[in-house]
Amino acid sequence: MTLAINCDMGEAFGLYRCGDDEGIFPFITIANVACGFHASDPVVMRRTVRLAKQHGVAVGAHPSYPDLQGFGRREMKMSRDELSACLVYQVGALKGFLDAEGMALNHIKPHGALYGVAARDEQIAHAVADAAEVFGVPLMGMAGSLHEKVYTARGIGFVPEYYTDLDYNDDGGLIITREHEAKDATQAVARTLRVVKEGVATSINGRDFPMRAECMCVHSDTPGAVELARAVHAALKPWLGTPGPAALAA
Numbered sequence: 001m002t003l004a005i006n007c008d009m010g011e012a013f014g015l016y017r018c019g020d021d022e023g024i025f026p027f028i029t030i031a032n033v034a035c036g037f038h039a040s041d042p043v044v045m046r047r048t049v050r051l052a053k054q055h056g057v058a059v060g061a062h063p064s065y066p067d068l069q070g071f072g073r074r075e076m077k078m079s080r081d082e083l084s085a086c087l088v089y090q091v092g093a094l095k096g097f098l099d100a101e102g103m104a105l106n107h108i109k110p111h112g113a114l115y116g117v118a119a120r121d122e123q124i125a126h127a128v129a130d131a132a133e134v135f136g137v138p139l140m141g142m143a144g145s146l147h148e149k150v151y152t153a154r155g156i157g158f159v160p161e162y163y164t165d166l167d168y169n170d171d172g173g174l175i176i177t178r179e180h181e182a183k184d185a186t187q188a189v190a191r192t193l194r195v196v197k198e199g200v201a202t203s204i205n206g207r208d209f210p211m212r213a214e215c216m217c218v219h220s221d222t223p224g225a226v227e228l229a230r231a232v233h234a235a236l237k238p239w240l241g242t243p244g245p246a247a248l249a250a
Helices: 021-027 042-055 080-100 112-118 122-135 146-153 185-198 225-239
Strands: 004-009 030-034 058-062 105-108 139-141 158-163 200-202 208-210 215-219
Touching: 004 021, 004 042, 004 058, 004 225, 021 042, 021 225, 030 042, 030 105, 042 058, 042 080, 058 080, 080 105, 080 122, 105 122, 105 139, 112 122, 122 139, 122 146, 139 146, 146 158, 185 200, 185 225, 215 225
Parallel strands: 004 030, 004 215, 030 058, 058 105, 139 158, 158 215
Antiparallel strands: 200 208
16 A cells, blocks of 8 residues: 655745745655645745655645635635636646646645535536546545545546544544644544554544545644644655656656
């Protein structure tokens, strides 16, 4: 079994900073880079891509609803065509910076509220898939949700992931909050290892449910993210593989 650690990166904007990307990069294998609609800007995107190349980390796009003020964590009403165009626009911007550095686009992972809505709304999941087909890359998502059902039915590569720093409800659904709370690294690692070894995760109420994951996520805006990423990396080191299927082209 080969695993990866992914992190949402490049979520600064102008003079504003969010997360310690430089501190986290040594402990991840895949970066999901913000594309400007919930965070980031052209300068931040370029800097983040260059950091990823420096650390040998594969880069995927992390597009969102057009919700800069809400950090992409507010649901929005958009048609399938409108949303897919919005996603192609964002991913295309990031791909330009990857091309400039001789790197390939590794995957697409929707951000925040868009990720959550796509897990339960078939039309939104199809909008995400529409964008992925344009670029011919896999999608990250939650196993057993519409992410997996829609993406795989359309022949798109699917990478199931587990969140080390977010909670799940009793039905196994991800609880997406506007702001992330600090997590105890020891407990987070123990839960992550249980997913890896037993295929079981625990809900916020202590209920066990099946969990299949090939990639573990740590958010850069979670308090203590560097320490958490370091602990998860150390625990998963025996299973960590090289960056994803597209990886570094240069």
